[in-house]
Amino acid sequence: MAAGFTQPSFDAIELRVEPEYFSPNDDGIQDQTFFSPILHSQKDVTRWQLIVRKTTGKKIWKTTGAGFSALIKWDGRNNKGRVVPDGDYQGTIRVWGGGLKISSPERLLVIDTEPPEVYVAVSTTVLDNTLLDGDYLTFNPEFVDDSPIDRWQLQILDLTGRTVYVHWSTGPVQEIFWDGKDPSTGVLVPQGSYRCALQAWDMAGNESVPSFLDISVTLTAKEMLKQALEQISVHETSLGLIVPLDAAYLFDNNLKKPELTEQGKELLREVSLLVNAYPFADIRLDGYSYHGRMSSKDRHLSSLFAWRVYSFLVKQGNVKPSRLHVKGRGRHAMFDRRAVELEVIKNGVEVRLEGLEEW
The missing domain is CATH 3.30.1330.60 (OmpA-like domain)
Known part of the structure; x- marks a missing residue:
């Protein structure tokens, strides 16, 4: 035996799931998930069985194979070919071989085909000369979803559809502060009306419908530039x-x-x-x-x-x-x-x- 190599003292298998959240709705984004068995044994595997159950214990899907499979795909359908309902599920794999009969611990996975619901409120809808005193707009985003939010953004557009400000995040929801300036130029955006759009994507790959609100800028460039x-x-x-x-x-x-x-x-x-x-x-x-x-x-x-x-x-x-x-x-x-x-x-x-x- 090579120096530094330790023979496992027992046989074990674990099961990895990627992604843990998925949405089998045929939109081309995370429509399936993959199971990856990791075997800790020197013994040969002759056959395997993977079972997905509801967290209540009800069997939803079973698949089997000979030898050892390094990657097993599941498209969120049961053995009758129907997409299973949204909810929490557990997967486990069992393998057999010469002197080998072991099962993995259960791994949680989530099916979620519903997009996040998003809402946004703002401290005021008018940007006026209070900006000269250091004031700003405060946006308060809110998300409702069964899955964690993967990423989200607040976008502010002028009437031509040009983006004048965007806040993009993969972190937790938080207040957003905007001083009315275009970050690329450091200058107050022109007077006029603007549309704010909040959107989110969850860990299962679902994209929200944007939430909109309108604001207006009444402060003139001259008023702002007088100080600069x-x-x-x-x-x-x-x-x-x-x-x-x-x-x-x-x-x-x-x-x-x-x-x-x-x-x-x-x-x-x-x-x-x-x-x-x-x-x-x-x-x-x-x-x-x-x-x-x-x-x-x-x-x-x-x-x-x-x-x-x-x-x-x-x-x-x-x-x-x-x-x-x-x-x-x-x-x-x-x-x-x-x-x-x-x-x-x-x-x-x-x-x-x-x-x-x-x-």
Whole structure:
């Protein structure tokens, strides 16, 4: 006998069940379960018998086989081919062989074909200026089911069906707090109506019907942004909202390859908040430069300025690239820009939120 190997002092068998909860309703999700016998013996098995009973002791299903089976499937039907009712069941396996006759302890399994019932309540259905004082919505989810809940989620959608917030969990039910912001941007969602949907999936694979409730946001982006925007200036014009960003604060002194300074990054974080507060506005990034003697060099440098800002807004500000229109203007603004009284920045980038004459 090899060193370190201990011969079992007795014969035993155990039975594993996976999954313990299943739903034989032909929906393609956990419609069956599998029994895995684990034999602790050196003796050969010549035949086996698996029996499933109600917890009351009534026999529901029996199957047999020769030799030893490592995996036995059950589709939740009795020996007459009918799906058995929902409830608790027990499985046990018995094996025979030369000098061998043992049974496993009973293992519990549950059939549940009923989906969870879900309910959700909220502290208030209106998000208003109390958010400025640190208030938030409190959602209270509730689940009713014969099986444990496997996972659940609360989703908040705008009227176009776009998800603005989602809380997903495999843990126990708990209160959910929402401050009205889109987590991807850190900005308050736009004014309007929103639909909240709570849904759950149980351990047997059943999916609930969603529970809905409607809320509304009345706080404006401007009211929220007043507290957040400390370094940038927002100008209301006939062409839209314009934010001038001076290159002296945005970039270092390397005119061949300008890089953002820490102050520049702080400025662009505020720009990101502003831009994301108006998710349907197109954004123009116009770069300007008046450094060299040749206008072609200024066009090149102004383009570098604008594309550096673009890169930050997309990569760190979570602004969608499709919203941004980038152009290095060199020394001269477009004709329509000259009609605005606001002076064009000489060196730097102008961010324009088009179509918004006020914020």
